């Protein structure tokens with residue numbers, strides 16, 4: 001039985017993780033939130049699961065490297081420097097970072113990559129997401145993950161191809177751009193659509209999260225899988241065998 005430590009334990013995902021750990025027949029090693037004793041939690045855990053804030057990522061990785069414990073990072077809103085820190089830590093420990101731990105979104109990303117690779121750049125790609133009113137980052141981590149999948153399918157760099165936050169006289173859409181739009185409201189757990197808009201036809205690939213249990217279950221599956229891995233940076237398709 002694995003002892004799983006929760007970083008961000010009093011949050012929406014923290015609560016969902018407690019139920020998922022019990023459902024999986026594993027043990028909650030404990031939990032921390034801002035200002036709590038992270039070192040003690042890491043020492044008491046076999047593996048850590050982080051759904052908290054980008055501000056926590058550096059300290060979480062340092063504590064896991066010091067104690068040689070694997071970590072799943074589900075926190076979103078990460079910047080380039082966080083990805084460098086993750087790459088560094090992955091030299092010493094097993095790390096899995098993803099904007100979405102659900103089976104459905106992992107499959108959706110594979111479908112998006114395939115569609116983007118087969119359809120020419122005259123098929124415009126737009127990613128639309130909607131989340132609950134309390135979400136603090138945009139575009140969502142999932143939208144970015146789907147954008148990366150589309151960019152990989154097209155063999156282009158996402159950062160230099162993105163169109164985000166359109167407002168006012170924006171000029172016409174750039175050919176080959178990947179557009180993002182974010183909606184916020186109510187209690188929506190997470191809706192994502194990738195629209196491939198061609199000439200006189202379009203395709204929409206969508207995922208709807210009905211609740212947070214899907215993210216929590218995927219994160220626990222990833223944590224249990226990560227325990228058996230050597231140092232490195234891993235992905236959800238590897239965990240789920242997709």
Ligand SMILES: NC(=O)C1=CN([C@@H]2O[C@H](COP(=O)(O)OP(=O)(O)OC[C@H]3O[C@@H](n4cnc5c(N)ncnc54)[C@H](OP(=O)(O)O)[C@@H]3O)[C@@H](O)[C@H]2O)C=CC1
Nearest residue numbers: 008010011012013033034051052053056074076099100101
């Ligand atoms: N990858 C995925 O599949 C999913 C990712 N997420 C992401 O997970 C994150 C958390 O989401 P959610 O649970 O809804 O958010 P909440 O705001 O409900 O919870 C965040 C928790 O993290 C704690 N926290 C904040 N800063 C720190 C810190 N420095 N160290 C430790 N704990 C800290 C907060 O504690 P306090 O109140 O004391 O600040 C709070 O309890 C977000 O980035 C979200 O986008 C969410 C769902 C799925």
Ligand SMILES: O=C(O)C1=N[C@H](C(=O)O)C[C@H](O)C1
Nearest residue numbers: 076099135140141142189190
């Ligand atoms: O903050 C959330 O709630 C969610 N965050 C993740 C994201 O940013 O994509 C995953 C999920 O959509 C819920």
